[in-house]
Amino acid sequence: MSELVTLTINGNKYTAEKGQFILQVARDHGIKIPTLCHLDAVEPYGACRLCIVEVTKGTRTRIVTSCLYPVEEGLVVQTDSPRVRQNRKILLDLLYARCSENSVIKELAAEYGLEKPSYPEQYWTKEDCIVCGLCCRVCEQVVGVSAISLVNRGITREPAAPFLGVASNCIGCGSCFYACPTNAIKMEDKNGYLYIHNWNIKYKLQKCGKCGIEWAPVKQLEYIQKKWKLPKEFFDICPNCRG
Numbered sequence: 001m002s003e004l005v006t007l008t009i010n011g012n013k014y015t016a017e018k019g020q021f022i023l024q025v026a027r028d029h030g031i032k033i034p035t036l037c038h039l040d041a042v043e044p045y046g047a048c049r050l051c052i053v054e055v056t057k058g059t060r061t062r063i064v065t066s067c068l069y070p071v072e073e074g075l076v077v078q079t080d081s082p083r084v085r086q087n088r089k090i091l092l093d094l095l096y097a098r099c100s101e102n103s104v105i106k107e108l109a110a111e112y113g114l115e116k117p118s119y120p121e122q123y124w125t126k127e128d129c130i131v132c133g134l135c136c137r138v139c140e141q142v143v144g145v146s147a148i149s150l151v152n153r154g155i156t157r158e159p160a161a162p163f164l165g166v167a168s169n170c171i172g173c174g175s176c177f178y179a180c181p182t183n184a185i186k187m188e189d190k191n192g193y194l195y196i197h198n199w200n201i202k203y204k205l206q207k208c209g210k211c212g213i214e215w216a217p218v219k220q221l222e223y224i225q226k227k228w229k230l231p232k233e234f235f236d237i238c239p240n241c242r243g
């Protein structure tokens with residue numbers, strides 16, 4: 001049986017399993033902590049720092065990322081103290097200057113009283129990607145494909161296909177698109193093809209033999225069919241028609 005610990009979050013006592021991360025425990029009890037780079041299905045990574053909280057252990061109080069900080073006996077946590085809010089505001093100010101037209105960042109920044117980035121306008125850029133790497137982690141840890149990765153360093157760091165070319169291992173499942181917290185992945189269905197522009201891929205869509213709807217990339221279905229050893233004709237009709 002796992003060891004239990006008692007900790008205090010925002011003045012209330014909770015019991016949790018030793019080793020659980022603060023973010024998970026807080027969310028289990030309905031306490032809201034903002035995040036951008038976190039998804040339960042993948043390992044925490046600590047990229048966006050938005051989930052910071054204040055922890056007190058003995059006489060020491062400090063700011064930590066709650067998605068990566070394990071709970072322990074007697075820990076005292078503040079998720080929304082003035083110091084936490086001030087630090088989050090600084091982080092959001094930086095993200096806002098980078099993603100000055102991104103609606104997700106704009107909304108979060110507004111919650112912290114930022115109507116516009118505090119930096120001179122000449123430093124603002126119109127990126128959507130915050131380089132949290134969630135797209136790459138989902139592709140690797142959930143899909144098991146690793147078609148993309150974070151490349152370069154410093155201000156040129158970005159998620160990309162190998163050698164900035166075509167992500168030929170991509171199966172077109174769109175997990176990166178759905179996981180991205182800032183809608184930075186551009187995916188569309190057009191004229192019978194699926195495009196994921198960020199990874200330069202264009203895959204033919206499978207047409208349902210019954211209703212005629214184009215319902216999934218052929219490459220994704222081939223991947224699943226091989227992996228699960230399904231009969232070739234299994235995907236001839238769409239899940240709706242299969243019932």
Ligand code: FES
Pocket residue numbers: 034035036037038045046047048049050051052065066067068
């Ligand atoms: S959610 Fe913890 S660092 Fe992004």
